[in-house]
Amino acid sequence: MPSHFKRTCSALRTRWLPVLALAAGPTAYARPALAQHALTTLPRGDAAYLQLDALDRAGCRPARISPHRPYVVRDVQRAIARFAESPKCAGPIADALGARFAESRAVTLPVDIAPDLANGVREAQADTLEVFRFGARATLQGTAMGRGEFEPLWAGVRPKDEGTPPLVAEGRVRAAWAPMTRLVAVAEMYGQTSRRNDPTVRQRALRNTSGVVDFGESYVNAALGRVDLSFGRGWAAWLGEGNESLALSANGPLMDRLDLGVRWTVAELRAIVGTVNDVLMTAGLDSLASGTPNTRFRRWLYGHLLTIKPTNGLELTLGETVLASRTSGGFDLAYANPLMAYIVTQNDTAREGADPRDNVVVFSGVRARLGPSILGGELVVDDIQIDEADRERTADQLAWRVFASAAIPVGTGSSAALEYRRADSYAYMRDFYTDVYQTYDKPIGTVLGPDADLLRASGETWLGGETKLSAGIGRWRQGALRIYQRPADGPNDNAGQPYPSTSERRPEVQSALIFDVRADRLVQRLPVSLLVQLARVENAANESAAAALYVRATLTASYAFRYP
Secondary structure, eight states: OOHHHHHHHHHHHHHHHHHHHHHTOTTTOOOOOSOOOTTOBOOTTOHHHHHHHHHHHTTOGGGOOOSEEOOBHHHHHHHHHTGGGOGGGOSHHHHHHHHHSOOOOOOOOOTTOOHHHHHHHHHHHHHHOOEEEEEEEEEEEEEEEESOBOOSGGGOSBOGGGSOOSEEEEEEEEEEEEEETTEEEEEEEEEESOOTTOTTOOSOOOTTSSOEEEEOSEEEEEEETTEEEEEEEEOOEESSBTTBOSSBOOSSOOEEEEEEEEEOSSEEEEEEEEEEEEEEEOHHHHOOOTTOOOEEEEEEEEEEEEEEEEETTEEEEEEEEEEEEESSOOOOHHHHOTTSOHHHHTTOGGGTTSOTTOEEEEEEEEEEEETTEEEEEEEEEEEOOOSHHHHHHBOOEEEEEEEEEEEOSSSEEEEEEEEEEEEOTTTTOOSSGGGSSEETTEESSOTTOSSEEEEEEEEEEEETTTEEEEEEEEEEEEOSOOTTOSSOOOSBTOTTOOSSOOOSSSOSOEEEEEEEEEEEEOOSSSOEEEEEEEEEEESGGGSOOOOEEEEEEEEEEEEEESOO
8 A cells, every 4th residue: 555545544534533433422432521611710709719728728738729819720620639649638628629620521432442543532622622611600698787887897887878788689690612621711790789888899880770780700711831811801819818918909899901820830920911990080089289170090900920939838929010090091011011020110211201100019928838837928018218318208108917827636627827917007008099009999909908907816627528617806907098088198298107097087096806707608509608797896987986896797698500
């Protein structure tokens, strides 16, 4: 047989036999189940974050995927595959994660199939099979309050009619399309009956109702070798825990952004470019000179970081963000470069005409595992004065956190934690509201906002792999400054102010002893959570007042169908 004929037959076999194998039915090929795609982003508040954190505190090192969130399904699957390396990972929590994230894209082939045909079938699966997934979730949240509202913390204590409504219903629908293993597109819409006191809402109320309809997480994720790209509406939290971070948190609305990530065993790079809300500066709200016309500023957030893991139990992070506001355009290609330091770029003489008020924030973090314990610290430098003359006039703008946790060898996933968080009086603040570290009046940094601190001790244990019981107690203080206040108040000429600060409008420091207990049933189909909070507040709303007890209870239940 001529050699060219053999090559032709071989090429046809490689190209067409996989297709025939796919068409032959389940005896030759098992189509993938409608599971989450490997590049699907886990939403904030997903049960997997709590389960992985519990395993990490218990000593399971593979459960520590990254100090930065969100995770994608592939990251969790890779961590689960390494659980067998450590006996501390074994148990019902790991089993629950394994059952949920079991990979279901295996190919069923005859045992006597030729190797080249087998490879062709696998390539066909990766490159030609399209998977469409649809999911939905309905949620009811009931909230009961005594006396007043104190969540979220950055807003301070307020009357009940400014707090969370007694009953809120929410519905979400989500569709995902995956044309290949390296690409997925996700679109989500949601509606809820009230937007009041929900910090994640960015949409105006729907017509004459108190409800809202908006897009939730909607993005395209792609993987190019080690590089992960995400474009669309999503969230990001760097350092911290859960949604909370001093540097870049996800306590507010989702951000329209482009996100890039590169990860190795010993290092991780991340960069983000996103839009935050426009600000319309007016003479009435912002104490501008009389006759100054209203001016709209377009605002962008840029950020990048580097995390190095010199050992299996040590993480070192250094990063920076910049919030830039412009009266026209707004996008700055120099800031979008993830390989250039913003603090240097800002002072580049080639960029004459760029606004010198761009708010550059530098942050760092260290986390070390010592036996059954974890110790760490994080520091955010919004601004710090070096020259003596500047120190006499301008206040430092720092936020920092120290924390420790330890596994408790009782029950399942039991641990105790202690942390202290502090934001200086003028941290995240600027003289112009366009430059304040906020989006839609919600902090981009810590949930405490500026001019506040929190000392908190907590503990948790698990019943099986899907029921978490936790409790905590803390001391919370809040001064007079608010992230959303207009006109804004920056650090200039405020170097001698006490901490926490006071003002004519808010003459006292608000303080509270807060106790909370929580139970979460983290099953995928019907998750339920109950949170009860007690706060003994002194000088509520920063006004002179005797101590009073505030009670807050929230019951949340959902029904999910193939969600997320």
